[in-house]
Amino acid sequence: MTDQPTGLAGRTILIAGATSASGRVLARSLLDAGARVVAVGSDQGRIDALEAEIPGVIGERADLTDGDDVLELAMRVHAGVGDVDGVIHLVGGWRGGGGIPGQSEEDYRVLERSFTALRYVSRAFWDDLLASPAGRIAMVSSTTVEAPTAGGANYTAVKAASESWMRSLAQGIAKAEAPAAAVTFRVRSLEGLEGRLAASVVDLWNTDAAGAAERNGTVVDLSA
Ligand SMILES: NC(=O)c1ccc[n+]([C@@H]2O[C@H](COP(=O)([O-])OP(=O)(O)OC[C@H]3O[C@@H](n4cnc5c(N)ncnc54)[C@H](OP(=O)(O)O)[C@@H]3O)[C@@H](O)[C@H]2O)c1
Numbered sequence: 001m002t003d004q005p006t007g008l009a010g011r012t013i014l015i016a017g018a019t020s021a022s023g024r025v026l027a028r029s030l031l032d033a034g035a036r037v038v039a040v041g042s043d044q045g046r047i048d049a050l051e052a053e054i055p056g057v058i059g060e061r062a063d064l065t066d067g068d069d070v071l072e073l074a075m076r077v078h079a080g081v082g083d084v085d086g087v088i089h090l091v092g093g094w095r096g097g098g099g100i101p102g103q104s105e106e107d108y109r110v111l112e113r114s115f116t117a118l119r120y121v122s123r124a125f126w127d128d129l130l131a132s133p134a135g136r137i138a139m140v141s142s143t144t145v146e147a148p149t150a151g152g153a154n155y156t157a158v159k160a161a162s163e164s165w166m167r168s169l170a171q172g173i174a175k176a177e178a179p180a181a182a183v184t185f186r187v188r189s190l191e192g193l194e195g196r197l198a199a200s201v202v203d204l205w206n207t208d209a210a211g212a213a214e215r216n217g218t219v220v221d222l223s224a
Pocket residue numbers: 016017018019020021022023040041042043046047062063064065089090091092093094113114117140141142143187188189190191
């Protein structure tokens with residue numbers, strides 16, 4: 001492992017699902033820390049609004065649950081700004097209630113989209129993350145993975161699968177001996193924690209290669 005400079009200056013970070021409140025706070029924090037920020041969402045109007053609200057953000061429209069869209073996004077990003085150093089996955093959504101009988105297929109299919117997007121995006125930018133002197137990938141999971149409920153069974157199952165995928169990414173990073181880290185954040189609710197999430201993401205780059213190896217594969221509860 002080679003040593004690496006710390007901080008976000010000169011780093012390019014892609015926010016996958018950037019138009020929510022947490023995405024906007026994160027985009028601003030990353031820019032303030034010196035990063036170049038590529039903000040991705042599925043709705044052109046909301047991406048345009050984000051670019052207007054936060055000057056400097058590079059908006060990209062893509063349906064991250066569509067494999068072809070993600071590949072085209074990766075080509076545009078690579079042609080426009082080059083390789084990325086970080087991917088922060090925020091595509092989420094909530095459906096639930098009604099106990100076990102209420103865990104409908106329709107709700108599951110909606111929720112599963114966030115896991116699909118995580119798989120597509122992490123594969124599309126995997127080589128970038130391994131090649132970067134400070135590659136980082138992070139997602140936001142839920143504290144319910146530790147304490148699932150009947151009414152949230154679909155949602156929690158998707159989050160648990162996503163956490164498993166993140167641990168697989170961590171193993172791939174360790175195996176490649178890359179100075180990178182795959183980190184899962186958990187929250188009970190994000191409301192009021194947007195700033196804390198943003199600070200925690202920025203902090204992922206305040207570490208050298210040894211620190212990245214220590215963080216790789218960890219789960220950090222931001223609600224605690
Ligand atoms: N909110 C909470 O209290 C809470 C609690 C626990 C965990 N989390 C997790 O924290 C993360 C962030 O939560 P959040 O509430 O800020 O996010 P969110 O609103 O669920 O989603 C984030 C963004 O993803 C974008 N998105 C949705 N589908 C997309 C697609 N197919 N392609 C591209 N972009 C897409 C949405 O923008 P567009 O519609 O403009 O595309 C949205 O702005 C999620 O993973 C969520 O599950 C949240």
